[in-house]
Amino acid sequence: MFITANFDSGNIDVIRADEASDIELQIRRDHQSDFYQWFHFKLYGEVGTEHVMTITNAGESAYPDGWKEYAAVASYDRETWFRVATEYDGKQLTIRHTLEQESLYFAYFTPYSYERHQDLVQWAQQSSLVEHRLLGQTLDGRDMNLLVIGEPDEQKHKIWVTARQHPGESMAEWFVEGLLSRLLDDEDGTARKLLQNNVFYVVPNMNPDGSVRGHLRTNAVGTNLNREWETPTLEKSPEVYYVLNAMQETGVDLYLDIHGDENLPYNFLAGCEGVPCYDERHERLAATFKETLLAITPEFQVEHGYEVDAPGEANLTIASNAVAQRFNCLAFTLEMPFKDNANLPDEDFGWSANRSVQLGADIVSAVYAVANNLRD
Template sequence: MAISSNFCGGNIVHTATIVESPTKCRVELNVDQDPYTELEDTIHSQWFYFKGSLMDPILGGPNKGEEVTVDYVITNANRVAFPSAWPGSSVCVSTNGKKSWERKTKTDYDKAEGTLSWQHVHRQYEEGTYFSFFEPYTLDRHIDLVDRCRATRGVNVSVIGRSLENRDIELITVGTGPLKCWINHRQHPGETQAEFFAEGLLTRLCGLDDFGAVDGLAHKAREAFTFYIVPNINPDGSANGYLRTNAGGANLNREWATTGDYEAPTLERSPEVYYVLKKMDEVGVDAFADIHGDEEMPFNFIAGAEGCTNWGPRLQGLQGAFLGAYCRTNPDMQKEVSYDPEDPNGANLAVCSNQIATRFNCLSITLEMPYKDCYTCPDPERGFTGGRCARLGMNIVDAFMHVKDWLRSEEPFWENLGEDDQYIRPKEEWEGKATMMGQE
């Protein structure tokens, strides 16, 4: 077997191939690590993406062994950032040159051995097979998305700064409305769900699939809002195949404020955050969403600003109504399960959505999507997909439009919200959690 990850977003270390017979072998792998993260005093890892190919000539000669069964085994699966994410996970696989992805439903995590394993049958003369933690979103696809936006009338693409490795940080601006809505994506580069989300959002707002023509609600949204969209705030981590950090090891979602003696953001360590926050201060923010993927939880959900000092009936009402509208528009979203909210006045202001909620006194949420199958709308064969991420990106427009008149309202709108718009305090518990997470 030939194992390769020397391409955009690739990550794996091939440690051994054990030939068991002319038609069967075991390939042992390690997930490679992100750079050291100073603030958290840790080294993150979990994202993997690689290609496996039969070597030529095939084992056993040209007329034998036309199929080879390969057991792929990640031997350091218990030493990644979130080992409890593996139970219930299924590896993504593409056998047609990354044109489409399916799931290895028989992915197995052996907690005692600390291994993640799956089996694949390789056939002679087929192109290489790709495996990944979730569907990859490459920088080539990112560049194509940005170029399509740039070529669309009424859409502005600007470069507001550059990363540590001198890649562009693009800001896509669309709309002419007075309300300023910011949506950032992919602070954690291994959470590729976020950029599929961005593609769906931009496709709808910019009319990318219809020569710039948009649907009626998107048209109204562009009149009500000016959208500031950062489709990939961490291009270095994305290119290098990292899970959570930029090229210097900074976890960007802990770089939005100084923590103790650790100054942030800085041009030396986190220019990506520095430039985006600077632009936010210049133009203002009336609503904000930070788009992520969650390794462990099989749900789409939002985490809000409950721990911020300005949390009260207004922000609670906005968050409840926003999430209520989102759930009505797309059943992949739900209300009941999320991270346990932070204690009152206990928010970590180095986390992006907390910083924005406090700094601009606005609706500000973190949106998380699963790597696993989605419990609210399960599809075991395909799992949660990039296409469904994109649909959530399209539907966030509906949720923002539902709350637009209340974002800066001085009236106590929360007193008259309907039942479906009421805030529900979420819990980080769900039926079957202990079994899935290997806690039983």
């Protein structure tokens, strides 16, 4: 029996692994940070034997309530990720599984590898609709990629989408894969019509360093990027610095920041109601956007979500608030669950990569519903 996390986005420390029935593990903290929750490791063991793995520090993680009614994902082939028996007693998380093959991967959510990220960017670049821009380098020397979709023009609306500021929220990049697949589909009438009068600026992964390092929430030096949007720096948050500078050059008419939420088993939007510039125009656009999404997919709902900020009390270090205020535009944080969509549960897969991809494709229709009125 052997357990390793020595690969892209791997995260686990082995405390004891002498007996298959009593394996003790711990999740590593993000570098220079106290955040932790993401795990990703590979188990080698005996076929037909139940392996009982206990993550002993789960109760001290960043979001301990996130373990309630949670089930880990596993995969034999790194393509199909299914849910496995998982229990949480308030302190420890225990995963049980009987091996059907000699090795099996486990993760907090379906990983989105850096290799797949690079493939996605290069795939998109093949389209005549796409310009691939390099914004700069991260602290670990990785590329900050921007995909410009559509022919830039001053008169066109500028629609920005960023994903995975928090690297452990891998469902965000799966979402972007779905979004890009639809936008670049030559036979999709909605996408074709949108690109006549709008240009999309998409950052598929805001935090490649944290993604490769197996972090939950921070970059290479322990910075939570979604608290850096007021005054980003090259020393702590070059990822935000480069993206915000690019936004300043183009302007922004609609902004979507894509995330995952550890606690809530729903898909939902967090708006920018608390920013000083928020007015009836923002409110009207937001209502149309949500109503459209409700009409086209049962995966979305508006009953559960974050508490709405009081007028003028928004945290302007958070991306959606900062961008809404700086550019006087409609902005949302979109959250997806790590667990399942409680309104439409799937016992085998829970909320999954495939469902994230589909929601990314569906969001194009909601953008279409508001696009013509973004500057009214």
